[in-house]
Amino acid sequence: MPRFAANLTLLFTELAFLDRFEAASRAGFTSVEFLFPYEHSPDAIAARLAAHGLDLVLFNMPPGDWMAGERGLAALPDRFDETTAGVETALAYALATGCPRLHMMAGLADGRDSRAGQAYRRSLRHAAGRLAEHGIDLLIEPINRRSMPGYFLDDVDAAADLVAELRAEGLANLKLQFDIFHCQILHGDVTTRLTRLLPLIGHVQVASVPARHEPGTGEVNDAFVFAELDRLGYSGSVGCEYNPRGRTEDGLGWLSACASGRARI
Ligand SMILES: O=C(O)[C@H](O)C(=O)CO
Numbered sequence: 001m002p003r004f005a006a007n008l009t010l011l012f013t014e015l016a017f018l019d020r021f022e023a024a025s026r027a028g029f030t031s032v033e034f035l036f037p038y039e040h041s042p043d044a045i046a047a048r049l050a051a052h053g054l055d056l057v058l059f060n061m062p063p064g065d066w067m068a069g070e071r072g073l074a075a076l077p078d079r080f081d082e083t084t085a086g087v088e089t090a091l092a093y094a095l096a097t098g099c100p101r102l103h104m105m106a107g108l109a110d111g112r113d114s115r116a117g118q119a120y121r122r123s124l125r126h127a128a129g130r131l132a133e134h135g136i137d138l139l140i141e142p143i144n145r146r147s148m149p150g151y152f153l154d155d156v157d158a159a160a161d162l163v164a165e166l167r168a169e170g171l172a173n174l175k176l177q178f179d180i181f182h183c184q185i186l187h188g189d190v191t192t193r194l195t196r197l198l199p200l201i202g203h204v205q206v207a208s209v210p211a212r213h214e215p216g217t218g219e220v221n222d223a224f225v226f227a228e229l230d231r232l233g234y235s236g237s238v239g240c241e242y243n244p245r246g247r248t249e250d251g252l253g254w255l256s257a258c259a260s261g262r263a264r265i
């Protein structure tokens with residue numbers, strides 16, 4: 001079975017953010033991810049990770065004004081300075097915590113807008129260069145527009161093509177963030193895409209479809225997908241980026257079902 005990372009933005013929300021690290025460790029997780037750490041210092045995050053023996057496997061670069069509805073800056077032509085400042089901010093957290101990969105969100109823009117496409121490539125080239133200096137990977141994630149209306153990058157195959165294009169230019173640390181939840185909503189055909197795109201994938205995430213709850217509670221046989229990841233030799237993590245149906249701990253039975261190798265969760 002893959003190594004599962006607790007997403008501390010969505011899980012254990014019964015607790016304050018900094019208290020979620022201990023809860024994740026107590027629940028048996030050895031790694032975590034989250035959207036944004038920026039309300040806390042890098043040292044505070046690093047201290048919680050160390051105190052509870054957790055690895056941090058992913059977080060997002062600053063997304064602009066999230067509360068005002070912004071969902072990233074990279075494809076916004078007039079926000080490059082803020083984008084580059086965000087890379088430096090995220091890099092400080094990654095270096096303090098040992099996080100090996102960062103997700104750069106594109107923002108709300110028309111995917112057919114050439115100016116947005118040029119801005120996106122400029123942002124990715126800059127960020128990949130800065131992160132490569134420290135051996136850190138840069139990830140981009142296609143997100144379905146039902147979950148995030150207006151999001152610039154909303155197609156898995158187009159995202160993979162862009163990763164391949166820029167990797168061929170030399171951005172070897174640019175990788176695809178493959179969220180099973182978004183892929184199922186956008187396209188279906190999840191395991192075929194996982195197989196075809198595996199060389200480009202830097203991180204996987206999971207949630208049930210359509211409700212975005214615990215794995216195994218939706219239309220996808222998530223246990224089958226996890227077994228396929230094993231068969232494919234995927235050595236990364238699977239981020240548990242779902243909204244628990246009740247108390248987080250009460251919904252973790254799927255983890256032990258996976259560990260026991262049960263065919264369905
Ligand atoms: O929503 C998602 O699936 C992304 O992983 C994310 O972090 C932006 O919300």
Ligand SMILES: [Mg+2]
Nearest residue numbers: 141179205241
């Ligand atoms: Mg995701």
